Amino acid sequence: MARASTLHRRPAPMGAGRLLARVALGSTGLAAILLLLVYPLVSFLLLAVFPGLFGQSGQGFSLAAFAQALDGYALQSVLNSLAIGLSSGALAVGLGLYVSWLTQRTTLSVRRLVDGAVWLLLLTPSYLLAIGWLVLTQHGGLLNQAGLHWGWLEAAFSGPIGVALVLAVKHIPFAYLAIAPSWNTIGGELEEAAQVHGIRGGQATLLLAKLLLPAIAAAFAVVFAEALSDFGVAATLGASSNVPLLTYSIYRALYANPLNFPLAAASSWILLALAGIAVWAQARVNRRAAAYAVLSGRGRLARRVVLGGYGKAVAWFSLGLLGLVALAIPALATVFMSFTKVLGDGLNWANLGLDNYQTVLRQGDLLGPLTYSGMLAGLAATTALVLALVLASVLSSGSRLARGLDVVLLGTLALPGLVLAAGYIFAYNQPFLPLYGTSLLLGMAYAAGAMPSSSRILLGPLTQLHHSLGEAARVHGVSGLGVLRRITLPLLAQPLLYAWLLAASGIVFELPASELLYPPGQPPLAVALLKSVHNFDFGLSTALEVVAVAIVVGTVWLIRAVVTRLLPPNWQRRLNEQHSH
Amino acid sequence: MKSLTLLALTALTALSSALAAPTLVVYSAQGYDQDVVDAFQKATGIETKLVDLSTGPLVAKVEAEKQNPQWGLVWFDGAEAMRSLADQGLLLKGWTPQVNWNAMGKALLPTDKSYIPVSATFAGVLVVNTKVVPADKAPRSWRDLLKPEYKGLVGMNNPSISGPTYPLVAGVLQAQGGEAGGKKYFEQLKANGLHVFDTNGVTLKALYSGAIGIAIVQSSAGIGAVLKKEPVQLAYPEPVSLLPGSIGINAKASPEVVAAAKKFVEFVLSPEGQKVMLSGDTGGDSNYYPLLEGLKPSAAVTPLIGIKYQSVDPTVWGSREGEINTWFTNTIVR
Numbered sequence: 039m040a041r042a043s044t045l046h047r048r049p050a051p052m053g054a055g056r057l058l059a060r061v062a063l064g065s066t067g068l069a070a071i072l073l074l075l076v077y078p079l080v081s082f083l084l085l086a087v088f089p090g091l092f093g094q095s096g097q098g099f100s101l102a103a104f105a106q107a108l109d110g111y112a113l114q115s116v117l118n119s120l121a122i123g124l125s126s127g128a129l130a131v132g133l134g135l136y137v138s139w140l141t142q143r144t145t146l147s148v149r150r151l152v153d154g155a156v157w158l159l160l161l162t163p164s165y166l167l168a169i170g171w172l173v174l175t176q177h178g179g180l181l182n183q184a185g186l187h188w189g190w191l192e193a194a195f196s197g198p199i200g201v202a203l204v205l206a207v208k209h210i211p212f213a214y215l216a217i218a219p220s221w222n223t224i225g226g227e228l229e230e231a232a233q234v235h236g237i238r239g240g241q242a243t244l245l246l247a248k249l250l251l252p253a254i255a256a257a258f259a260v261v262f263a264e265a266l267s268d269f270g271v272a273a274t275l276g277a278s279s280n281v282p283l284l285t286y287s288i289y290r291a292l293y294a295n296p297l298n299f300p301l302a303a304a305s306s307w308i309l310l311a312l313a314g315i316a317v318w319a320q321a322r323v324n325r326r327a328a329a330y331a332v333l334s335g336r337g338r339l340a341r342r343v344v345l346g347g348y349g350k351a352v353a354w355f356s357l358g359l360l361g362l363v364a365l366a367i368p369a370l371a372t373v374f375m376s377f378t379k380v381l382g383d384g385l386n387w388a389n390l391g392l393d394n395y396q397t398v399l400r401q402g403d404l405l406g407p408l409t410y411s412g413m414l415a416g417l418a419a420t421t422a423l424v425l426a427l428v429l430a431s432v433l434s435s436g437s438r439l440a441r442g443l444d445v446v447l448l449g450t451l452a453l454p455g456l457v458l459a460a461g462y463i464f465a466y467n468q469p470f471l472p473l474y475g476t477s478l479l480l481g482m483a484y485a486a487g488a489m490p491s492s493s494r495i496l497l498g499p500l501t502q503l504h505h506s507l508g509e510a511a512r513v514h515g516v517s518g519l520g521v522l523r524r525i526t527l528p529l530l531a532q533p534l535l536y537a538w539l540l541a542a543s544g545i546v547f548e549l550p551a552s553e554l555l556y557p558p559g560q561p562p563l564a565v566a567l568l569k570s571v572h573n574f575d576f577g578l579s580t581a582l583e584v585v586a587v588a589i590v591v592g593t594v595w596l597i598r599a600v601v602t603r604l605l606p607p608n609w610q611r612r613l614n615e616q617h618s619h
Numbered sequence: 620m621k622s623l624t625l626l627a628l629t630a631l632t633a634l635s636s637a638l639a640a641p642t643l644v645v646y647s648a649q650g651y652d653q654d655v656v657d658a659f660q661k662a663t664g665i666e667t668k669l670v671d672l673s674t675g676p677l678v679a680k681v682e683a684e685k686q687n688p689q690w691g692l693v694w695f696d697g698a699e700a701m702r703s704l705a706d707q708g709l710l711l712k713g714w715t716p717q718v719n720w721n722a723m724g725k726a727l728l729p730t731d732k733s734y735i736p737v738s739a740t741f742a743g744v745l746v747v748n749t750k751v752v753p754a755d756k757a758p759r760s761w762r763d764l765l766k767p768e769y770k771g772l773v774g775m776n777n778p779s780i781s782g783p784t785y786p787l788v789a790g791v792l793q794a795q796g797g798e799a800g801g802k803k804y805f806e807q808l809k810a811n812g813l814h815v816f817d818t819n820g821v822t823l824k825a826l827y828s829g830a831i832g833i834a835i836v837q838s839s840a841g842i843g844a845v846l847k848k849e850p851v852q853l854a855y856p857e858p859v860s861l862l863p864g865s866i867g868i869n870a871k872a873s874p875e876v877v878a879a880a881k882k883f884v885e886f887v888l889s890p891e892g893q894k895v896m897l898s899g900d901t902g903g904d905s906n907y908y909p910l911l912e913g914l915k916p917s918a919a920v921t922p923l924i925g926i927k928y929q930s931v932d933p934t935v936w937g938s939r940e941g942e943i944n945t946w947f948t949n950t951i952v953r
Contacts, residue, residue: 558644
């Protein structure tokens with residue numbers, strides 16, 4: 039009896055402790071969101087209706103900025119962004135579905151290859167993809183110089199199709215990472231059950247589609263939001279082919295003379311509203327999908343489809359084509375340009391050489407900025423990850439707070455970095471918060487920018503880490519710290535590492551916050567890179583980019599290799615793997 | 620946790636250095652600015668820190684900081700944006716250094732002395748890709764660009780995106796007898812297949828690749844292309860418009876910072892400062908026309924003899940910038 043009562047009493051302090059931990063966790067997350075995202079963003083967004091805030095020249099309350107944002111060029115950019123966001127979202131999700139089916143449900147052994155390509159694509163800035171394709175397909179570009187005059191390709195890439203295609207390709211990784219784990223949650227029993235009940239062919243596919251729907255919706259929402267917020271493609275391919283996009287019209291309102299903060303803020307509201315559609319649609323799908331909820335955790339492995347010779351050929355061909363479009367062609371075009379001595383002399387052997395790289399090596403003054411950015415990226419990525427972990431654990435709880443948080447995070451994902459950076463000036467150039475112009479504020483902006491996508495990446499692995507695992511362990515007498523050491527960390531180590539690497543490498547090249555917030559006299563890498571190609575020396579600028587990307591990818595690879603070697607074998611778990619494996 | 624502590628430490632150091640003696644903070648978009656800042660610091664011992672950005676983000680920063688300006692002086696090309704800052708009361712008025720201005724310099728000095736011109740380039744010259752348009756068939760005047768032989772071959776930047784392009788557009792409008800005549804000229808250019816790209820960078824890329832044969836861009840960019848041995852030559856259609864590079868001093872700065880900023884301007888306009896400016900960015904911004912009597916531009920710069928230029932009055936054209944840019948975007952770009 040006595041033993042039973044102690045057993046009964048035990049959970050009480052545990053519960054209080056856990057409650058305390060949850061409150062602490064929740065309030066840390068909330069404070070971080072408020073300080074890093076909400077306060078600066080709201081500061082900026084308020085300018086849409088109160089144009090006189092922060093010493094600006096407008097007065098009182100006005101909706102004039104919204105009228106401007108829904109007129110002429112700005113309206114055109116809204117419609118273009120919507121159309122291109124939807125089409126690139128659909129395309130990326132379709133391709134992500136196909137590739138994840140190949141890796142998760144067929145016997146094709148491409149898993150490692152695809153995972154590598156996915157990470158490479160995640161690390162590649164979107165403007166590099168766009169510039170690669172531009173160099174190749176524009177009138178007088180590499181194809182023309184090689185004697186190939188494919189008018190259709192040139193036409194496609196100098197219009198909305200090219201923009202949508204590049205954005206779709208760039209965001210396949212997001213779709214892939216969101217969908218791949220779900221193939222495993224639909225375990226083998228389900229298929230068997232379906233077969234027993236005589237569900238076959240089209241009906242079975244339909245059932246499968248319904249089961250996958252939440253993952254598809256999540257993937258679509260993320261790709262849609264990322265495509266909307268993309269600036270790299272908008273500023274290169276979009277701008278040079280007269281396809282104005284919303285992010286670019288925000289950029290124009292902020293950076294062109296006469297600049298117009300209220301218009302930029304109003305356009306940002308519209309961008310948020312568009313992203314809101316995606317969030318709403320995803321939530322709707324999730325509510326409906328609750329009926330199809332399947333609990334995984336100990337599901338059996340589904341049978342893998344054995345591809346025949348013909349099937350294999352189609353699979354390899356399509357993967358090869360995808361790799362060509364997404365990575366090989368843009369990379370080759372960029373590298374080629376970096377070897378070109380005089381652009382106007384075109385394609386011939388005499389015009390190729392290492393001249394640009396020799397110039398890069400002489401740019402000794404890039405070492406300081408590289409070190410500064412590397413240090414700040416490390417600190418900011420670590421901060422972002424700690425906060426992202428907190429946010430992801432709140433998100434995975436499914437509470438009302440979680441749903442609100444989801445909306446805020448997806449919204450910030452949709453806003454271009456420029457808006458957040460400008461918001462930081464208004465919010466923190468205040469006598470009561472004089473942080474503007476310090477490394478701390480730049481680091482905060484970096485962390486804030488990386489936090490939403492990091493928490494989305496960690497959400498998957500964290501959701502799979504069912505809390506029953508921890509409870510079971512504690513019933514078996516494992517202490518709280520032990521759960522962390524023996525269960526949580528081993529299962530999360532790899533996803534955390536990947537999310538950190540992704541955040542840090544993104545921050546090293548981050549431009550808008552770097553430009554608007556860097557401490558005087560202390561330029562970060564992106565600013566220094568821009569400065570050293572001040573004079574439209576495209577060969578030199580691509581050479582610099584190739585070197586910078588090589589350094590970062592090399593560092594990422596090195597850190598990954600070292601950490602993987604140091605981690606105990608049972609901690610090594612790939613990002614999109616199920617623990618039921 | 621460790622990272623948070625480190626971050627806090629960084630913050631503390633940053634805060635303490637922010638509270639120390641006033642240093643001169645220079646916001647600049649010039650290619651040679653770091654060299655000038657280094658030389659100034661060495662010559663005067665005044666601690667000077669640089670924020671170097673292109674004109675767009677630079678002006679955005681200045682405007683966003685309006686409530687609590689962090690800069691001592693601001694330095695970029697284009698009188699209209701400078702005029703706009705002056706009209707908002709952000710620039711110190713009524714001071715110019717005692718120097719020996721040449722004719723060009725005198726033409727560019729604002730009457731209210733709210734900013735100081737220190738260099739000049741031309742807002743729009745014709746850069747011709749001789750592989751597309753043979754040198755002997757290159758256009759010489761603004762009217763030439765309307766000829767059928769150049770149909771679809773001419774490109775320029777969008778003034779509402781590229782900073783130095785509005786002075787070019789305003790200059791063409793002024794030279795064509797005012798807004799009405801000038802707008803008609805641009806409509807004729809459009810009818811002749813004018814390409815409008817967003818920025819200098821995109822326009823020049825299109826020129827090098829042969830997508831267009833003639834680019835209307837800032838003279839320093841054109842000279843940069845010649846220096847890079849791209850197959851191009853320059854033409855100066857009559858008249859070209861002056862594009863001054865100017866410095867404005869923060870009206871709200873402390874007396875110490877204002878004094879330091881004045882010293883900076885005097886240094887920039889001294890023989891020593893001009894030497895640094897003329898050599899700091901030889902592929903780009905160093906290719907300017909000095910505004911002081913007796914100083915010559917760098918060897919790469921086309922001598923002024925035979926070039927007819929005009930100055931575009933920012934008090935006339937500055938206030939029309941929004942309206943003209945919107946017209947350009949909606950009528951000429953689309």
